Amino acid sequence: MREIKIMNPRVMVMIETEANHNSPSFSSRFVETLFHYSAFFDCLEACMSPEHEPDRRIMETVIVTELVTNMLAAEGEERGMRSVKLDTWRSFFARFGMVEQELSDVLLYQVKLVTGKCSGWKFCTTNWDDGSLTIGWKGTPMTSVSVWKFVRTARLVSGPKDLVVEFV
Numbered sequence: 001m002r003e004i005k006i007m008n009p010r011v012m013v014m015i016e017t018e019a020n021h022n023s024p025s026f027s028s029r030f031v032e033t034l035f036h037y038s039a040f041f042d043c044l045e046a047c048m049s050p051e052h053e054p055d056r057r058i059m060e061t062v063i064v065t066e067l068v069t070n071m072l073a074a075e076g077e078e079r080g081m082r083s084v085k086l087d088t089w090r091s092f093f094a095r096f097g098m099v100e101q102e103l104s105d106v107l108l109y110q111v112k113l114v115t116g117k118c119s120g121w122k123f124c125t126t127n128w129d130d131g132s133l134t135i136g137w138k139g140t141p142m143t144s145v146s147v148w149k150f151v152r153t154a155r156l157v158s159g160p161k162d163l164v165v166e167f168v
Contacts, residue, residue, distance in 0.1 A: 001096045005096070005150060008150075009150075010149070011101060011147050011148065011149050012098075012147070012148045012149070013145070013146075013147050013148075014089060014144075014145070014146045014147070014148060015143060015144070015145050016083060016084075016086065016089065016143065016144050016146075017036070017083040017142070017143060018083075018085055018086060018134055018136070018141035018142055018143055018144045019032050019033070019035075019036040019083050019085065019141070020032050020083065020084055020085055020088070021033060021036075021071045021081060021082060021083040021084075022082040022083065022084050026072070029071055029072060030072060033068055033071050033072060035140060036140065036142070037063065037067075037068060038140075039136070039137040039138060039140035039142060040063070040137070040142065041060060042137060042138070043123075043124075043137040043142070044056050044059065044060065046120040046121075046123065047118060047120040047121060048120075067081055085141075085144070086129065086132060086134065086144040086146060089146070093148050096150075097150055097151045098148045098149065098150055098151065099148070099149055099150075099151050100130065100131055100132065100146055100147070100148055101131065101147040101148065101149050102130075102131030102147075103131055103132060103133055103145065103146075103147060107133065107145075108126060108128060108133065111126055111133065111135065112126065123137055123138045124136070124137060125137065125138070125139055127141070129144075131146075131147075132144055132145060132146035132147075133145045133146075
């Protein structure tokens with residue numbers, strides 16, 4: 001977070017897998033991974049046309065061999081993928097003085113417009129959650145999109161002739 005704050009971005013956009021794959025309990029990780037990727041594979045099957053079957057199979061193979069194996073078989077530092085849900089990120093970012101910014105209503109309209117163009121996307125769900133967007137499949141949350149901003153605090157710094165406001 002220190003490196004991000006040093007870059008001084010106006011906003012930070014967070015797009016995250018909406019699942020808790022970070023539980024120390026294997027059974028919790030297993031159930032969460034099972035539900036999440038079952039919905040993901042169902043989405044791929046419904047939304048990818050038959051001519052993209054080879055691409056879909058490659059995606060499924062990569063996901064199973066790399067992501068799912070990493071989440072379930074790896075422990076400690078070996079586990080590189082550690083997805084957590086939006087509420088966990090909210091708590092984390094608040095500790096670093098970040099405030100969630102509300103996404104535009106236009107974004108939700110655009111998401112609904114795009115998902116309405118394909119018959120397979122009729123099972124795509126959207127949820128507006130305190131200004132953030134969660135996109136799901138048949139009610140299972142899949143991805144969250146949120147925007148964050150560092151809170152700027154001001155302090156007065158007196159110089160030899162001027163009064164300067166410095167933002168920290």
